[in-house]
Amino acid sequence: MFKEFSNVEENTHKSQKETLTPYKIAVILLIKSYCLPNRKNLTERRDFCVVALKLIQTPDMELGSLIALLYSPEYVLQRYARNLETECTLMCETGIEGLLELFDFLTRLMKLSLDHSLSPHVLCRNSVLGLYVRRTIVSFEQLSFSQVTQLYDAFINDFSKRNVHSLCSETSKIEATPVKKNKNKNVWDGRRAELLVAQQALILQTDEHKAMPPSELQALVRELLNSNSYYAEAHYLSYLNCLRVNEYCGALDSLYHCFDRLAPLENRTPTEDRSRTFRYAALNLAALHAQFNHKTVAQAALKEAITMAQEAGDNVCLQLAHAWMYYLSSKTKGHLIERSIGKASSLGITHTMSLGLIASAHHSALEAKNPTYVFETLMKSDVLNCQHSMSDLMSMTYAEKSALWAYYGKTEMSIVCAQLLLLHNSGNRKQSLFNGESTCQAVVNIANALVEVGEYQLVNSVLNHAKERFPNEPSNKIWILSEQLSQFTKMMRHEKWSEAGTIAMQISSLDPLESKFRLVEVALAKADYPTGLKYLSDIEKQTLTAQQRVRAMILSSQIMSSSAVPGNGLAGINALVLLNSALEMATRNYLSYYEAVVKMHLANIQLVMDMPNQASSLIDEAIIQILAHGSYYDQGRALILYAKCLVATAPLTTTEKRRTAIQDAIKSLIKAKNYFSKIEAYGKVKNTLYLLTIMYNELDSKGERNQCAFEFRQLNAQYPSKADTTTLY
Numbered sequence: 001m002f003k004e005f006s007n008v009e010e011n012t013h014k015s016q017k018e019t020l021t022p023y024k025i026a027v028i029l030l031i032k033s034y035c036l037p038n039r040k041n042l043t044e045r046r047d048f049c050v051v052a053l054k055l056i057q058t059p060d061m062e063l064g065s066l067i068a069l070l071y072s073p074e075y076v077l078q079r080y081a082r083n084l085e086t087e088c089t090l091m092c093e094t095g096i097e098g099l100l101e102l103f104d105f106l107t108r109l110m111k112l113s114l115d116h117s118l119s120p121h122v123l124c125r126n127s128v129l130g131l132y133v134r135r136t137i138v139s140f141e142q143l144s145f146s147q148v149t150q151l152y153d154a155f156i157n158d159f160s161k162r163n164v165h166s167l168c169s170e171t172s173k174i175e176a177t178p179v180k181k182n183k184n185k186n187v188w189d190g191r192r193a194e195l196l197v198a199q200q201a202l203i204l205q206t207d208e209h210k211a212m213p214p215s216e217l218q219a220l221v222r223e224l225l226n227s228n229s230y231y232a233e234a235h236y237l238s239y240l241n242c243l244r245v246n247e248y249c250g251a252l253d254s255l256y257h258c259f260d261r262l263a264p265l266e267n268r269t270p271t272e273d274r275s276r277t278f279r280y281a282a283l284n285l286a287a288l289h290a291q292f293n294h295k296t297v298a299q300a301a302l303k304e305a306i307t308m309a310q311e312a313g314d315n316v317c318l319q320l321a322h323a324w325m326y327y328l329s330s331k332t333k334g335h336l337i338e339r340s341i342g343k344a345s346s347l348g349i350t351h352t353m354s355l356g357l358i359a360s361a362h363h364s365a366l367e368a369k370n371p372t373y374v375f376e377t378l379m380k381s382d383v384l385n386c387q388h389s390m391s392d393l394m395s396m397t398y399a400e401k402s403a404l405w406a407y408y409g410k411t412e413m414s415i416v417c418a419q420l421l422l423l424h425n426s427g428n429r430k431q432s433l434f435n436g437e438s439t440c441q442a443v444v445n446i447a448n449a450l451v452e453v454g455e456y457q458l459v460n461s462v463l464n465h466a467k468e469r470f471p472n473e474p475s476n477k478i479w480i481l482s483e484q485l486s487q488f489t490k491m492m493r494h495e496k497w498s499e500a501g502t503i504a505m506q507i508s509s510l511d512p513l514e515s516k517f518r519l520v521e522v523a524l525a526k527a528d529y530p531t532g533l534k535y536l537s538d539i540e541k542q543t544l545t546a547q548q549r550v551r552a553m554i555l556s557s558q559i560m561s562s563s564a565v566p567g568n569g570l571a572g573i574n575a576l577v578l579l580n581s582a583l584e585m586a587t588r589n590y591l592s593y594y595e596a597v598v599k600m601h602l603a604n605i606q607l608v609m610d611m612p613n614q615a616s617s618l619i620d621e622a623i624i625q626i627l628a629h630g631s632y633y634d635q636g637r638a639l640i641l642y643a644k645c646l647v648a649t650a651p652l653t654t655t656e657k658r659r660t661a662i663q664d665a666i667k668s669l670i671k672a673k674n675y676f677s678k679i680e681a682y683g684k685v686k687n688t689l690y691l692l693t694i695m696y697n698e699l700d701s702k703g704e705r706n707q708c709a710f711e712f713r714q715l716n717a718q719y720p721s722k723a724d725t726t727t728l729y
Helices: 003-007 022-035 042-057 063-071 078-094 096-115 128-141 145-161 171-176 190-206 214-227 232-244 248-262 276-291 295-312 315-328 333-347 350-366 371-388 391-407 411-424 437-452 456-469 475-493 497-507 512-525 529-540 546-563 569-588 592-608 612-629 632-649 656-678 682-698 702-718
Strands: none
Touching: 022 042, 022 063, 022 078, 022 096, 022 128, 022 145, 042 063, 042 078, 042 128, 042 190, 063 078, 063 145, 078 096, 078 145, 096 128, 096 145, 190 214, 190 232, 190 391, 214 232, 232 248, 232 276, 248 276, 276 295, 276 315, 295 315, 315 333, 315 350, 333 350, 350 371, 350 391, 371 391, 391 411, 391 437, 411 437, 411 612, 437 456, 437 475, 456 475, 475 497, 475 512, 475 682, 497 512, 512 529, 512 546, 529 546, 546 569, 546 592, 569 592, 592 612, 592 632, 612 632, 632 656, 632 682, 656 682, 682 702
16 A cells, blocks of 8 residues: 555564464374375475465364365375374374374484485475474473373364264265364464465555455454454554555554554663654554545644654655655645655665656646656656566556556557556566556556447456456546446437436546536536536636646537527637637647647637638648547547538539539548447437438439438437537537
8 A cells, every 4th residue: 555554663572472283283294294205296296385385374274174175186185184184093092192202203304304414305494394393393392291281182172073984985075175264263373474464465555356355354353363462463454454445443443553562662672763663653644644635634644753753863754754745735746746756866765766756747747847858757767666676666657657648638658558557467477466556547548448439348348357356445446437437428429318417426426526527518418508507617616637627618618609599609709719728728738639629629610600711720730639549439520520621611613623522521421420330429420411411412412312311310210319419519
């Protein structure tokens, strides 16, 4: 979630002692059986290594489940399962003496590998299993005789509870038997608990869909805390788990408990920095409040962290706080980012520096800096990320590039960056994969691109993949919003205004501003102009980016043009003034696609005002950008407007030039019709057929005219027209 979470104070003197259990005795017996001098094939050696690693990392399970796991057809370890049963039975018959002999044998085995270090041996004392066995021997030697007796009695009880039927003769039953953990008590020793917490915390931050489900992980945290209530890292894992389901109270409570467990100072050395825990507690608290958009409280916590860090001279904590400060600030953001990058660079805090470069590029784009400068900044971040193998920031950089290309209107480049991000997080490089919000955004970008070309079945497939891969917050909000927007787009193209309005209202819980924009589009389509103006007024009261402001101006000009009485030139002039302001803003902010869209709207108004030559000039400037980066819907609209201008600028007399212009217009209209048919925009298809009918009639092509008229009637019967928007672009 946040990089600085790893800077919390190490919990010294955890005093999590090794606890010997019947399960560990069974594992030791299995290792002993494997170490006996007998022939082992390659498959047995491989399977034993895999299972042994699994057994020493998982919590205790019942002995019957352990034997069932060895008999499982997934592994070729049936011989060792039988040996383990024999060893367990023998130990039950020989009494405590058998337990003592087991550890004597292990001690001799360890000494043998030490004395003959150059000779090949089965169990190396420095290997994973060697360390496990040595640690178990040390723990056993520290037990008193009464504790050894209790351990032996517990082993006898657990072994007697297993299924008394022969496991070999009932393999089919064993295959269906799941491996169950001991429900009565799961004994977690310190090292296994640390390993589990570290693994789950890493997965939650890099590949969240592979983590345990939230409810199961929380149950596991409770088990860990039952074993050791002072285990701070378990509370931290609970904190991360609460964040993934957006549970504020649970996250806050877990964070408090985490730092409460780290707070006792009596076991620490006198020279240790005693305030480190408290300042990082304040920093993490600020990050938590920032996650839930509690900016005022977060800034107060940041001030506390900064004060303590300045007193202690902790530059690392100061720079982490500085990074959160520019994230939470709305004023002088650019200056704060520049200072953070410079200081992080001098201190060698590469992660914070790279994050600052990404933030600087984002802020520069919104401040209308040159795109060349913006992408050069991102390139510097790329270099740092590659040098230090920061896979999370590599993905974030690709996502930022994709967003910036879309912002500048280069849709194709945006899709390429999204695909590069997904390619970066694919293949067999499992150690460097990152499946965070940026990856989810890349998947959604692909889905959005497919919506624009009418591939609705593929859209569903991509979104279903996103649902499976990113089931929890905050990533799931990204694909939920995309799913809602794709359904809204489809309903608008089908001219189902009520359904589209309902979806637009539902979007408000995810993105209130986007919801208002969509409601304006619905009001414009329904000719409900007062409602549209009301929503536009609400939009203009908010803090908008240049792109959003241009978008609002375009919608406002459309309402002006649509609501005006035919022949009212004043409404057209007002719309032209507003669109010229939008054009100037789009040009100043390098919004090339919106610049082209505004020109198309200007051309449409000029065409309605009987200025076809000026409209044709604007279309020639804008149509290449629309055809290169626009959706099928925008391309279709541009081709229709182009066809209208061709006919409007052609000579009025029936000459060869007019005939050629009409034929060229028909070609454009046929392309537009194909685009609209692909995206199922049937209202636009009917408008296109209507224009084709008129043009074929003027050319006296009766067959083609009648065919277009027939198709129009069929479509009109299936999809009756609900609004007259033929004068709009």
